[in-house]
Amino acid sequence: MKKTVFILSLIFFNILQTRSQNLLEVESKRILTDNKTKKTIKGLDGWMFLRDEINHLSKGKFYGEVSKITSENKQNGRQDPIPAIVDFNNQLQKLGVTLFVMPVPPKALLYPDKLSKKLSIKNTYDVNYKELFSKLEKSGVKTINLISKFKNNRRKGIETYCKQDSHWSPNGINTASEEILKKVSENSWYIDYLKENKLSESPNKLEIEIEGDLWKNSNKSDKKEKIKIKQYNKLSQLNNNSPVLLMGDSHCLIFHSSNDMLAENAGLPGVLASxxxxxLDLIAVKGSGTNSVRIDLYRKAKKIDWIKNKKVVIWCFTGRDFSESISGWRKIPVVKN
Incomplete structure (x- = not known):
């Protein structure tokens, strides 16, 4: 009897999840239609969202056979992200390097109620992401799923995204860094390396006013957002020989590389190093983090001593690129055969 009740409860739960997922897709399509070609979509309570991200969420499932329809790339063999990620992981494993794939979840998955009144924070909209992570893990790829941690932050009133920018906030960066630390510190080499190379730094705590990319692409009538940052001037410096390589898109550069990245030495490289x-070592681009960073890694890996120093690669990129990357998902060599 208890087993039957459990199975029925599980079925009912899955039905509710599917309905919530469908509602997000339907509402995202409506919002895209209502806003036509606007790059910045204004939500509620001063929150802003990137059009490409909403477009990604409107497509539903974005991997497997259906990626031939949902991917912005139209070349066969480059539409499904899973084969390229698994191939990259397998190549690194052969070199003795551990890969952690850490997509930054779409803002609307954590703040659906700020996108539309029809969406509730109480519902679950990450069904497709859960399945993707499960498929990657079953294929031997280690992942860092930030969604549940970001949800916990939200319940505590901690904002993990900028309101007026398409990137995560310093709070999001801090949470991601803590999750990476948990994974990396499990390895025996970490303690040995730390004994001889440990650094520490007291950060400069600042409050800055930003001109977020979403704010810039709006009518600029909203008051500029203020952000509290922690600046690590020493730990943000890069080490070509570091055992940890951080690679990815502008989420690795925001608050780190100044100018249009909003601040200097307060981003993921410095916070994670702290x-x-x-x-850390770093390979990052301001465009898509799917292919170009792996090409850059291949070029650096021609210096065999460089890749020999690496123990861990953290691949951090925006989740929307699973479907929205124009260049798609190529299989790219890590080292020359």
Whole structure:
């Protein structure tokens, strides 16, 4: 009897999840239609969203056979993200390097109620992401799923995204860094490396006013957002010989590389280094983090001593690129055969 009740409860729960997922897709399509070609979609309570991100969420499932329809790339063999990620992971494993794939979840998955009154924070909209992570893990790819941690932050009143920018906030960066630390510190080499290379730094705590990319692409009538940052001037410096390589898109550069990245030395490279206790190596681009960063890695790996120093690669990129990357998902060599 208890088993039957459990199975029925599970079926009912899955039905509710599917309905919530469908509602997000339907509402996203409506919002895209209502806003036509606007790059910035204004939500509620001063929150802004990137059009491409809403477009990604409107498509539903974005991997497997259906990616031939949902992907913005139209070349066969480049539409499904899973084969390229698994191939990259397998190549790194052969070199003795552990890969962690850490997509930054779409803002609307964590703040659906700020996108539309019809969407509720109480509902679950990450069904497709859960399945993707499960498929990657079953294929031997280690992942860092930030969604549940970001949800916990939201319940505590901690904002993990900027309201007026398409990137995560310093709070989001801090949470991601803590999750990476948990994974990296499980390895035996970490303690040995830390004994001889440990660094620490007291950050400069600042409050800055930003001109977020979403704000810039709006009518600029909203008051500029203020953000509290922690600046690590020493730990943000890069180390080409570091055992940890951080690679990805502008989420690795926001608050780190100044100018249009809003601040300097307060982004993921410095914050993560402060958690780990040593400087990182970095390969990052302002465009899509799917292919170009892996090409850059291949070029650097021609210097065999460089890749020999690596123990861990953290691949951090925006989740919307699973479907919205124009260049798609190529299989790219790590080292020359």
């Amino acid at each position: 958690k780990l206790g040593f400087n």
